[in-house]
Amino acid sequence: MKATRIIIRTILILIVAIVALVCGYVAYLQINYYRIEDGIELTVCNQCSNIVETGKQYTVMTYNIGFGAYDHEFSFFMDKGRMNDGNEVNGIYGKGRSKESVERNTHGTKSHIETHNPDFCILQEVDTASTRSFFINQRDIIESAFENYCSVYGENFHSPYLCYPLNDPHGSVHAGLLTLSRYKIDKATRHSYPVDDSFITKFFDLDRCFVATRIPTDTEKELVLINNHMSAYDEGGLIRQQQIELLRNIIVEEYRNGNYIIVGGDFNHALCGTEKSFASQQQVPEWVSVMQDSEIPEHFRIVEANNIKEVPTCRSTDIPYSKGINYTSVLDGFIISDNIEAEAFNYDADFMYSDHNPVIMKFVLKK
DSSP: OHHHHHHHHHHHHHHHHHHHHHHHHHHHHHHTOOOOOTTEEOOEESOOOOOBOTTOEEEEEEEEOGGGTOSTTOOBTTOEEEBTTSOEEEOOBSSOSOHHHHHHHHHHHHHHHHHHOOSEEEEEEEESSOGGGTTOOHHHHHHHHOTTSEEEEEEEEEEEEEOOSTTSOOEEEEEEEEEEESSOOSEEEEEEOOOOOOTTHHHHSOOOEEEEEEEEBSSSOEEEEEEEEOOSOOTTSHHHHHHHHHHHHHHHHHHHTTOEEEEEEEOSSBOTTOTTOSOOSBOOOTTOOBOOGGGSOTTEEEOOOTTTTTOOSEEOOSSOOOTTTSOEEOOEEEEEETTEEEEEEEOOOTTSSSSBOOEEEEEEEOO
16 A cells, blocks of 8 residues: 555656646746737848849849758658658658758758849848757858848747757747848838737747838839748638738838839748649648739739749658659749839759759849
């Protein structure tokens, strides 16, 4: 009997300790939780003096660099999928596979930017001090390689230490959107998107946002270049619709003011009917949403890349990457106003350093 009482007491103590630990951790998350304010004016670093001219051709690149984690061997713990034979699959890693792989991937994405040498570059998922990327400051690495560009950084993911998954914790995160420009930026503003603030989801979801940079031209009009990253996990699509509505309202207002508008980035929507364009051995994932033509406001259009049916820009991350096996689609690109002429192409980087491929657009501001 005595031995039994000791065992029961020990079990009860363990249960109380576990409950206290879990409650303490939840309290820690809640105490450290906050959303970044809307409408923050961001600092422009290394300001340039060049002015954009109408009638002249420029290039802009968008690239989600995936915090340097997504080489071919990487799969992400939050992503689930289903193979064509019905088997379910799930990613495994909470952070990059190693510090060396994250460094290699970060420098690899930087080399793609250098190869195309764009006039403007908008990047998503750029970490500054995160467990998941071994505290490699990717912003510094990229900015130091483009010293003749001015830059703007807007944070869109900050979190206390996330201990999930238990075998490879995601950890604490500081990440954001980085915009590079060879031309003067008069002002840059961070606009907050609506996000899911439900109790558990809010700790794992990003502070989704877009960063609008106001670039002077040789006319009274401004070029408003928007670095955009929309939600990926949104069951029911309510948050996505709210985000689209906010973006629509702002770009329509900018157009009414006579400005040139380019919205680029990771839309996390299949663009131009590409949700089933590429052969794979996976079913279309549940997270895939489609950008409808009706959601694009009057006087705007999606710039359909000239190779949009040949080169995808995003791959599934519920399994490691093998061409023809993973689900792929086009989630990245540009929306422009009709006072701009443009053509784009998807660069086939073979998802070597990220789960996204870059998109490059050549454009001319109409006189």
